[in-house]
Amino acid sequence: MRRGRRPKWMINIGKERIDILFKLADNEFSRHPERSHRYVKLARNISTKYNIPMPIKWKRRFCKNCYKFLKPGQNCKVRLSKGKVHFKCLECGQMMRVPYEKEKKEKRRIKIESYLIKKRANE
């Protein structure tokens, strides 16, 4: 196989397949968790083979250690502390920490903007 970047159409198909696989994994989890784990494996195969980054939407839905599908409230604990989101995989005990600074900054921006609008309305 040729190494390096793949043509755009190939990447697009890959992205679509990853999305489909994760959707299936999400739907099947309550009935067949082992299938969900397999779908994650397949999605990861596509992502590594075609150099496609995992979509942000699904990035936090599988464990970085055992690569199992994570369903918050079922095999995954989600907690907030010190500006980070903690994901704990209950399959292997691995902790993932994701900062949410971006969301915090966004919130601050909205707050300041609404304040400015109010100020302008009063003038």
Ligand SMILES: [Zn+2]
């Ligand atoms: Zn795990």
